[in-house]
Amino acid sequence: MIETISPEEIGDVLGLAAARDQRTVGDGDVLAWYDDLNAARVTFADARQALTRFYVQQAAIPADRRFRVTTPDVIELARKIRNERVANFIYEPPADREESGIEFRARYRAQLDAVASGRVAAPPHRPALEGGPAPALVPKLRGLLRALPDAEDDTGGDTAPADAAEVSVGAMTVQCPRCKARIGRPCKTPSGRRRPPHPSRVQVAAGGTYDPSAAYAEEQRRRAASEAALTA
Known part of the structure; x- marks a missing residue:
């Protein structure tokens, strides 16, 4: 013992x-x-x-x-x-060289024991994970992401073009200003169904800016056009 x-x-x-x-x-x-x-x-x-x-x-x-x-x-x-x-323990590998598996296990256990025993203070909080690709990678991603297949929009507002080919290929390289879909994630309807990128997202991905008032006016115009077609 x-x-x-x-x-x-x-x-x-x-x-x-x-x-x-x-x-x-x-x-x-x-x-x-x-x-x-x-x-x-x-x-x-x-x-x-x-x-x-x-x-x-x-x-x-x-x-x-x-x-x-x-x-x-x-x-x-x-x-x-x-x-x-050790709740927030973070392993610190050597900064100047690669380590073997045996070295990693010995170093990991030594660091963990030092923190667990209180000899070394652990970070009070875990580092926050930042979502999305690195900023330097975003320009390289533009044009690489394909548009999603067309899906029915059950809201009647900010609908995607009928032809999916018209959707900007790099739309998912930016966060959607309408549904808040993260970079690399598809846009969704309020019911959670996938849909093609919102036009406002396509606009931002193309280098433009999103104007909420203009988006609302366009939404009202499309609704009026839809209602007129149904009553014709």
Whole structure:
């Protein structure tokens, strides 16, 4: 068994527990705690933090229902504390060279243990992932994405041209200003069905700007034309 906490440190931990719950501590207690905490690979620093968290949690419990800390309590809380430390862990590979599989495993475990033990502080937040291709790649994508097959637009507004070939090939290289479809994703109707790129998206992809008022006027014009055709 690898020793992660010494008998002297166990005595200190039990002394801290006794200061809180007025227990008596004997040699048997030290031996039992030494065996349990070492078997679970709990360090002195983690045991102290676990002990503090245990008694802070006890403060929320009515006095007549509180109980003294035991080794399972310390082990459970110590593991929880270590897991919390590595929640945002990010591996840092060597900046100046490639590493072999063996080197990666050794380096990864060393970094993970350093963060889990609290010797190295982990980032407080995970880095945000930015969607879409890199800006330098966008111009190269223009003209490469095919238009989607025609689909029925169940809204009657901002409909695509009847001929799918008229749709700009690179429309999906920009976010759609109407349905907010992300770069590389097809436009959709409010019901979630795929549809050809909205004209406003085609306009932006071609280097133009999207004018909401002009888009609304065009929508009203098309609706009026549709109604006139139905009543003719």
